[in-house]
Amino acid sequence: MPVTPGASLSPHVTMTETEHGTVLLDERAGRYWVLNATGTTVIRLLLAGGSVDDAVRELRERHPDAAERVTADVAAFVRTLRDAEVMAP
Amino acid sequence: KVAAYEPPALMEAGGF
Numbered sequence: 001m002p003v004t005p006g007a008s009l010s011p012h013v014t015m016t017e018t019e020h021g022t023v024l025l026d027e028r029a030g031r032y033w034v035l036n037a038t039g040t041t042v043i044r045l046l047l048a049g050g051s052v053d054d055a056v057r058e059l060r061e062r063h064p065d066a067a068e069r070v071t072a073d074v075a076a077f078v079r080t081l082r083d084a085e086v087m088a089p
Numbered sequence: 090k091v092a093a094y095e096p097p098a099l100m101e102a103g104g105f
Contacts, residue, residue, distance in 0.1 A: 023102070024099070029104075030104050031101060031103065031104040032101075032102050032103060032104070033099050033100055033101050033102055034099075034100050034102045035097075035098070035099055035100075036095055036097065036098045036100070037092060037095065038094070038095050038096065038097040038098075039097035039098050039099055041097070042097045059094075059097075062094075063094035065094065066094035069096070073096040073097060074097060076096070077096070077097035077098065077099065080098075080099050081099060084099060084101075086099065
C-alpha cells in the first residue's frame with residue numbers, strides 16, 4: 001500500500017474543519033478541496049499514524065454492508081491524494 | 090443510525 005504509517009500532509013497543504021466539512025487548502029497552487037465523511041475518516045486515521053489497512057478496517061467496521069468494496073475505494077482515494085500532492089511523499 | 094456508505098472522496102472545490 002502506498003501510504004506508510006506516519007504519513008503527513010504536504011508542507012503547502014493545510015487541513016481544517018468548516019461547517020461544510022473538512023477542507024484542504026493548497027497554498028502553493030491556490031486551490032482547495034472538500035473531503036466527504038469517509039474521506040475525512042481515512043485521512044485523519046493516516047495522519048494519526050494509522051496505515052491504509054487500518055483505514056480499510058475502520059470503514060469496514062462502520063459499513064459492513066460495503067466491506068467488499070472498501071479496499072479498492074480506499075486504495076483509489078489514496079492514489080487521488082497522491083496525485084493531488086496533498087500527502088507528503 | 091449510521092450514515093450510508095460513500096466511497097472516500099477528495100473533491101476540488103475551487104481556487105482562491
